[in-house]
Amino acid sequence: MAVQVVMRITFLLLLTYELAEAAAPIAKPNCSDSCGNIYVPYPFGKTTGCYLNDWFKIVCNETGGSPKAFLPRIGMEVLEINITDPYNDQYFWIDPGLVRVNMPIVSSNCKNRSSRHIGGVNISGSPFFFSSYRDRFISVGCDNLALMTGINPMVVVGCKSNCIDKSMIEDSELEYCSGFNCCMTTAPSGIQVFNASFRGIKEENKTSEECKFALLADDKWLNSRTKDLSYYVQLLEYVPVVLEWTASEFTTLDPKELRRRNSEEYSTDYGAEYYYCLKGYQGNSYLSTGCQDINECESKTLNNCPNKSDCVNIPGSYHCNKPKSPVKPKSPVEIAIIVICSSLGALFLFAIIWCLYSDDAEDNTMV
Ligand SMILES: *[C@@H]1O[C@H](CO)[C@@H](O)[C@H](O)[C@H]1NC(C)=O
Ligand SMILES: *[C@@H]1O[C@H](CO)[C@@H](O)[C@H](O)[C@H]1NC(C)=O
Ligand SMILES: *[C@@H]1O[C@H](CO)[C@@H](O)[C@H](O)[C@H]1NC(C)=O
Ligand SMILES: *[C@@H]1O[C@H](CO)[C@@H](O)[C@H](O)[C@H]1NC(C)=O
Numbered sequence: 001m002a003v004q005v006v007m008r009i010t011f012l013l014l015l016t017y018e019l020a021e022a023a024a025p026i027a028k029p030n031c032s033d034s035c036g037n038i039y040v041p042y043p044f045g046k047t048t049g050c051y052l053n054d055w056f057k058i059v060c061n062e063t064g065g066s067p068k069a070f071l072p073r074i075g076m077e078v079l080e081i082n083i084t085d086p087y088n089d090q091y092f093w094i095d096p097g098l099v100r101v102n103m104p105i106v107s108s109n110c111k112n113r114s115s116r117h118i119g120g121v122n123i124s125g126s127p128f129f130f131s132s133y134r135d136r137f138i139s140v141g142c143d144n145l146a147l148m149t150g151i152n153p154m155v156v157v158g159c160k161s162n163c164i165d166k167s168m169i170e171d172s173e174l175e176y177c178s179g180f181n182c183c184m185t186t187a188p189s190g191i192q193v194f195n196a197s198f199r200g201i202k203e204e205n206k207t208s209e210e211c212k213f214a215l216l217a218d219d220k221w222l223n224s225r226t227k228d229l230s231y232y233v234q235l236l237e238y239v240p241v242v243l244e245w246t247a248s249e250f251t252t253l254d255p256k257e258l259r260r261r262n263s264e265e266y267s268t269d270y271g272a273e274y275y276y277c278l279k280g281y282q283g284n285s286y287l288s289t290g291c292q293d294i295n296e297c298e299s300k301t302l303n304n305c306p307n308k309s310d311c312v313n314i315p316g317s318y319h320c321n322k323p324k325s326p327v328k329p330k331s332p333v334e335i336a337i338i339v340i341c342s343s344l345g346a347l348f349l350f351a352i353i354w355c356l357y358s359d360d361a362e363d364n365t366m367v
C-alpha cells in the first residue's frame with residue numbers, strides 16, 4: 001500500500017516534470033505547424049479549422065524541391081512567420097508578429113522586364129501592415145524623383161537619385177544607396193498600399209522615360225546586399241519585405257484571460273492590437289494554452305549563474321543562490337576597532353544622561 005502511494009507520487013512528479021519540459025504548442029491541436037522549414041503558428045494554419053480566418057490561410061506547395069508557402073488572400077509567397085520573440089530585447093516594446101513575404105518590385109519604362117507586376121500592391125482591409133521599423137523605401141534610377149503613392153495624401157514620402165557626380169554623395173551610413181543611382185528612406189507606419197510614381201528631378205511635372213525601380217525591402221535583407229544594390233534590383237522581380245500582423249479585428253482577450261495566458265497586449269500607432277508573451281515566457285498568446293514559463297536554468301545561455309546547481313527557476317525569471325561563504329574569524333585590528341567604538345559609544349551615552357540629569361537638577365533648584 002505504502003509502496004503504491006510512493007510510486008504514484010513519483011509518477012505524478014515525473015508527469016508534471018515532463019509537462020513543464022514540453023515546449024508550448026504554437027499551432028492548434030492536430031494541426032501541422034510547419035511548411036518545409038517555415039513555422040506556421042496559429043492564427044496561421046494550413047487546413048480548415050487550423051487558421052483563424054481566410055487571411056491567415058497558408059497554402060503549402062510541397063511539389064517540387066523545397067516546399068513553398070503562400071498567403072493566397074494577399075497573393076504573396078511567405079518566407080518566414082514569427083510570433084513574438086520575448087528575447088528580442090532590442091525591439092521588445094514594438095515586437096509584433098512578423099511575416100516576411102516576397103514582394104514585387106515596381107518598375108517603369110524598363111524594356112525587358114515582365115509587365116506582370118508593374119502596378120504595386122494593395123492589401124487594404126487585411127490584418128497585415130508594412131513594418132515601418134523593418135522596411136525601407138528604395139528607388140533606383142538616374143534623374144529620378146520617386147514618390148510613394150496610394151498612401152495618405154497629406155504625407156509625402158520619397159527620395160531622389162541621379163547619376164551625375166558620385167563624389168558629391170558622401171554619407172558614411174547610407175553610402176551604398178545615398179543618392180547615386182539609388183536612394184533610400186524610411187517607410188511610414190501603418191501603410192497597406194505600396195505603389196510609386198516617378199518623375200525627373202529637373203522637370204518635376206514631366207514623367208521620366210528612363211528605366212526606374214521602386215521597392216520596399218526588409219532592412220535585414222538590405223544589410224546583406226549593401227554592395228551594388230542598384231545592380232541587384234535589376235535582376236530581381238521580388239524582394240523580401242516584412243509585414244506586421246495583427247488580430248485585434250478578430251480576437252479580444254480580456255485582462256483576466258491575458259493574465260491566465262501569461263500574455264500582454266500592445267496597441268500600435270496605426271490602431272491595431274496584438275498579443276505577446278510576458279518576458280520569460282514562451283508559447284502562443286493566441287492559443288488557449290497561452291505562454292509558459294521558460295526554465296532559464298536548463299539553458300546554457302539564458303542564465304548567468306556561475307554554478308548550474310545554484311540556479312533556481314522562478315515564474316518568468318530565475319535567480320542564483322549565492323554560495324554560502326564561511327564566517328571569517330575577525331582579525332585583532334577589527335576587534336580593537338570594535339572595542340574602541342563601543343567604549344566611545346558608551347561614554348557618549350553616559351555623557352548625555354549626565355547632562356540631562358544635571359539639567360533636571362538645575363530646573364529643580366530654580367523652582
Ligand atoms: C486529435 O486527433 C486525435 C486522433 O486522431 C483525436 O482523438 C483527438 O480528438 C483530436 N483532437 C482534437 C482537438 O481535434
Ligand atoms: C507547386 O509548385 C510546382 C513547382 O514549383 C508548380 O509546378 C505547381 O504549379 C505548384 N502548384 C500550385 C498549386 O501552385
Ligand atoms: C523570426 O524568429 C527567428 C528566431 O526565432 C529569427 O531568427 C528571425 O529573424 C525572425 N524573423 C523575423 C522576420 O523577424
Ligand atoms: C499603381 O500605380 C499605377 C500608376 O499610377 C496604377 O496604374 C496601378 O493601378 C497602381 N496599383 C495599385 C495596386 O494601386
Ligand SMILES: *[C@@H]1O[C@H](CO)[C@@H](O)[C@H](O)[C@H]1NC(C)=O
Pocket residue numbers: 122123124125149150151193
Ligand atoms: C486599395 O483597395 C481598397 C479596397 O480593397 C480600395 O478602397 C482602395 O482605394 C485601394 N487603394 C489604392 C491606392 O488603390
Ligand SMILES: *[C@@H]1O[C@H](CO)[C@@H](O)[C@H](O)[C@H]1NC(C)=O
Pocket residue numbers: 205206
Ligand atoms: C511644366 O512646368 C513648367 C514650368 O515649371 C511649365 O512651363 C510647363 O508648361 C509644364 N508642363 C506641363 C506639361 O504641365
Ligand SMILES: *[C@@H]1O[C@H](CO)[C@@H](O)[C@H](O)[C@H]1NC(C)=O
Pocket residue numbers: 112234235
Ligand atoms: C535587358 O536585356 C539586355 C539584352 O538582352 C541585357 O543585356 C540587359 O542586362 C537586360 N537588362 C535587364 C535589366 O534585365
Ligand SMILES: *[C@@H]1O[C@H](CO)[C@@H](O)[C@H](O)[C@H]1NC(C)=O
Pocket residue numbers: 307308309310
Ligand atoms: C557547484 O556546486 C556543487 C554543489 O554545490 C559543488 O560540488 C561544485 O564544486 C560547484 N562547482 C563550482 C565550479 O563551483
